[in-house]
Amino acid sequence: MEIKILNSGKTLRVNQDQDLSSNTTKILVRDLEMFYGPVRALHGIDMEIKEKAVTALIGPSGCGKSTFLRTLNRMNDTIPGARIHGTVLIDDVNIYSPEVNVAVLRRMVGMVFQKQNPFPKSIFDNIAYGPRLHGVIDKAVLEHIVEESLKKAALWNEVKDRLQTGALELSGGQQQRLCIARVLAVNPEIILMDEPASALDPLSTAKIEELIYELRKNYTIVIVTHNMQQAARVSDFTAYFYMGSLVEFGLTKDVFTNPLKKETEDYITGRFG
Template identity: 65%
Template sequence: MPMAEDQPTPSQAMPETVAIRRPKPTLSAPAIDPMRPSRSADELADAPTKINVTDVDFFYGPKQALFGIDLVVPEKCVTAFIGPSGCGKSTLLRCMNRMNDMIDEARVKGSLTLDGQDIYAPRVDVVELRKRVGMVFQKSNPFPKSIFENVAYGPRVAGERNKARLYEITERCLRHAALWDEVKDRLDDSALALSGGQQQRLCIARALATEPQVLLMDEPASALDPASTSRIEDLIFELKEQYTIVIVTHNMQQAARVSDQTAFFFEGKLIEAGPTTDLFTNPKKRQTEDYITGRFG
């Protein structure tokens, strides 16, 4: 029986379409640096609480920036805040030494305690609080003074006048900031003549000069070259033996390299917090996994 004119012959039939499956890109979390071992979950659990954040909301005027934050910052550990821009990391950091007090219409609800004492209690001396909770900013900001006078500034304001004592403090803090060997022969030179990485370490030394218990760092290496960044990270790892450190960073690799505990923020909420090794290798929340593996953010 002849085929209909509109029916293709076998030789004319269209080949079967074969779907091509392309492999999905491999996504992985940042690697933990074995040369800088972080505190274990048991060590974090056993560490005394230095700062306790309980049900904290924060507002810039009518705009709410933080929603019900609960977080424990262990003593003599490094806690890293990660998350996309505008998620509330720096806002919470500045709550810890009341830097947000300088912003009109800013207000905080909830509780933040330092060694069990309410940071926002009416009788708290804010100047004294900021001596105990030092701050290092994203952009190095040395004073237009000598290297020596930059470090000695805080102790001078506090009333220290003994030159020998000021020199002792300056040397100790510059050593702690891994800068002494580079500047010991030019302490009278302008701090502004230092390189960017040296200026940031000088700012760390200046913060240490007031003998703080806590050091807050708001992206301290974001403007530095890789070599200077590595020096800052080595310094953070060494300083945690004596200080409680809280660092804000956009660099997840940096958080994995230097921190003991990591807290992930998104849109003003704390999504997940825990030991750095656990959070980067076995996050509990899907949103955390998507962020640290680069699926969003």
């Protein structure tokens, strides 16, 4: 489906027009506030993230979109002085309640980082790292997981003959797909992506986007991106953040064609940001 962005000559391809609002809610965020020491980084965020759909977080640098992303798998826990108020429910479990096992949560909510960060190990050992952590030792099972994960990440054909070579010898784009495969290997339900293609060339970016489009069939994906076209191409829902607040949230086709707020329109059409 091709859509025309209002008030600008640009057109964008939006990947589908099926109705996703009937999908079940996977993540429910209520009145989420986040502090770095005395600085409030997130202001009362309310959001419903749908299952098996791609939700894009957009907004100018420092608007809190990456911070918000990291509250969903509690990666902010590792930052000294970070505090949180409000609730994040994943499958109706508040992930900030004291009895939650953070390691299990992070296994369920995988994360792909802005800069590809493979371990200085072989391709095989990179993928097998997660499963091994979680107790898989049978070699045949590991081989199966590695193959499946690499296939899902569309990397298998490029590396199947050299699984024992170092992961750092791969190209940047291949490394990022390896990192996605590494996340898939622990069988998550949600995948968080923090500008996964911002350090890659256009060709590798296209491959990552295709991959995201494939993965949304089986996973709930939340992606932070600076690239408006990318948000329009890959996402079903779009959330616009500004100064730590959620300004607008809705179906991507609505947000891009008929935004409710003036600020969103200004940002999307490039008049601001």
